[in-house]
Amino acid sequence: MTALAVDLDRRPDTGAAYDVVAQVHLGVFYTGVGPQLVWSDPDGLDHTAVSTYLRIVQLLERGLFDAFFLGDGQRVRENRGRIHDLDPSGRPDAITQLSALASVTHRIGLVATQNATYNHPAELSRRLAGLDLLSGGRAGWNIVTTDNAWTGANFRAGAWLPHERRYERAAAFAATATALWQSWGADVPVEAHSELVRTTARATVPPSPQGRPVLFQSGDSSGGRDLAAAHADVVYSLNTEFDSAVSYAKDLRTRLRACGRSVDSVRILPGATVILGATEAEATDKARWVLEQQMSPPRALAFFEQFWGTDLSGYDPHGPLPDIEPSPDELDPSRGTITPERRTGKTALIASWRAMAAERRLSIVQLAREVGTRRAPFVGTPGRVADQFAHYVRTRAADGFNLGPHTIPSSLEDVVNLLVPELQERGVYRSAYTGSTLREHLALPAPAGAAS
Numbered sequence: 303m304t305a306l307a308v309d310l311d312r313r314p315d316t317g318a319a320y321d322v323v324a325q326v327h328l329g330v331f332y333t334g335v336g337p338q339l340v341w342s343d344p345d346g347l348d349h350t351a352v353s354t355y356l357r358i359v360q361l362l363e364r365g366l367f368d369a370f371f372l373g374d375g376q377r378v379r380e381n382r383g384r385i386h387d388l389d390p391s392g393r394p395d396a397i398t399q400l401s402a403l404a405s406v407t408h409r410i411g412l413v414a415t416q417n418a419t420y421n422h423p424a425e426l427s428r429r430l431a432g433l434d435l436l437s438g439g440r441a442g443w444n445i446v447t448t449d450n451a452w453t454g455a456n457f458r459a460g461a462w463l464p465h466e467r468r469y470e471r472a473a474a475f476a477a478t479a480t481a482l483w484q485s486w487g488a489d490v491p492v493e494a495h496s497e498l499v500r501t502t503a504r505a506t507v508p509p510s511p512q513g514r515p516v517l518f519q520s521g522d523s524s525g526g527r528d529l530a531a532a533h534a535d536v537v538y539s540l541n542t543e544f545d546s547a548v549s550y551a552k553d554l555r556t557r558l559r560a561c562g563r564s565v566d567s568v569r570i571l572p573g574a575t576v577i578l579g580a581t582e583a584e585a586t587d588k589a590r591w592v593l594e595q596q597m598s599p600p601r602a603l604a605f606f607e608q609f610w611g612t613d614l615s616g617y618d619p620h621g622p623l624p625d626i627e628p629s630p631d632e633l634d635p636s637r638g639t640i641t642p643e644r645r646t647g648k649t650a651l652i653a654s655w656r657a658m659a660a661e662r663r664l665s666i667v668q669l670a671r672e673v674g675t676r677r678a679p680f681v682g683t684p685g686r687v688a689d690q691f692a693h694y695v696r697t698r699a700a701d702g703f704n705l706g707p708h709t710i711p712s713s714l715e716d717v718v719n720l721l722v723p724e725l726q727e728r729g730v731y732r733s734a735y736t737g738s739t740l741r742e743h744l745a746l747p748a749p750a751g752a753a754s
């Protein structure tokens with residue numbers, strides 16, 4: 303995990319004009335599972351208690367955030383066929399959790415990740431419309447396709463649909479859900495008769511003050527980007543480093559134009575981790591501590607077990623990589639612990655890791671810290687990070703960030719108490735909510751054809 307280096311003098315072509323009055327939009331993406339959440343923080347809260355969620359969402363509302371955003375999954379993470387017991391585990395449905403949070407908040411947007419592979423459009427659009435109406439127009443839907451077959455094998459449709467066909471279904475799903483939201487009061491039902499989505503349905507919930515839920519999209523392949531260009535209001539990408547944020551933004555805006563949409567009709571919010579300190583040195587020390595907790599020695603072994611498919615508990619995490627070959631079972635694409643390209647390219651990936659470890663004399667745990675953590679963090683004083691955020695939004699490399707917390711609640715308290723005032727001082731962050739809906743917070747245009 304290397305801290306981001308951002309050159310504040312560069313104004314590259316991002317497919318949109320430099321905007322001196324651009325604003326930073328902030329959300330928090332709370333996965334509920336996974337190594338990024340540090341359990342060992344002595345001041346940490348219970349990661350699955352409802353009181354934790356209430357406290358976080360109220361803190362974020364005090365910090366004038368656009369959205370609180372939950373990941374979702376219909377099967378918990380596993381390692382070698384058992385529940386991954388080093389992770390926070392157990393995943394209540396995101397819409398259910400957000401409905402509870404709607405009742406104790408007034409402004410903040412509430413975004414539920416729900417996949418378009420193992421749900422039904424009439425059923426899911428009704429539940430999302432319910433959250434949207436009951437929250438006064440604050441709901442969002444993060445459209446994902448889910449990157450593994452074994453989720454489906456947990457219940458319902460089994461292991462079905464290859465990667466590209468999931469996006470075909472997601473596009474038909476989003477079009478059907480949108481048509482249903484727009485159809486309130488219509489005389490005839492909405493009909494969908496494609497190969498992957500078949501339904502005849504009438505809307506059951508009137509539109510909220512924002513017309514319909516705001517559509518987020520996460521998924522970075524060409525199919526994912528096309529889905530975003532056709533349907534999304536917000537994209538959550540993992541292209542956070544400045545150069546990759548620039549090329550992602552340019553590519554997405556080219557796709558938006560090809561769909562006949564304005565480049566300002568979609569907000570781009572890459573994932574980001576923020577680690578703040580009173581001095582640069584203090585922030586760097588904290589970043590080192592966070593990384594050590596996220597990728598502890600037992601977790602490093604579990605990380606590599608997901609690639610080797612073998613029990614590695616007999617290996618010393620401070621010693622060299624195992625010299626054995628991975629189990630062939632791990633190449634089975636129905637296993638869901640790692641991304642598809644990593645699964646299929648695993649042999650090459652392991653060879654490249656061996657080369658990196660040999661060249662830099664890295665132990666198992668040191669290598670896992672290099673290759674096993676996802677987000678490059680913004681590390682520094684609040685002022686320095688605020689300058690970087692301002693640069694991203696003014697150049698339109700991004701419109702803001704989805705922050706991934708590492709310690710709960712302290713990493714988010716730092717952002718609200720230390721970073722937000724610095725952003726406000728630079729004129730890139732609101733000093734009060736000016737609207738009441740998520741769509742208004744994001745300064746998005748009204749949805750086409752919205753029912754009222």
Ligand SMILES: Cc1cc2nc3c(=O)[nH]c(=O)nc-3n(C[C@H](O)[C@H](O)[C@H](O)COP(=O)(O)O)c2cc1C
Nearest residue numbers: 373374415446447448449520521522523526538539
């Ligand atoms: C930033 C990000 C967040 C994601 N969050 C979830 C999630 O919460 N639940 C889920 O089932 N899939 C999630 N996905 C996986 C996507 O649904 C998708 O299956 C995966 O990224 C593979 O598609 P791609 O090749 O287009 O990236 C996420 C993907 C990204 C990039």
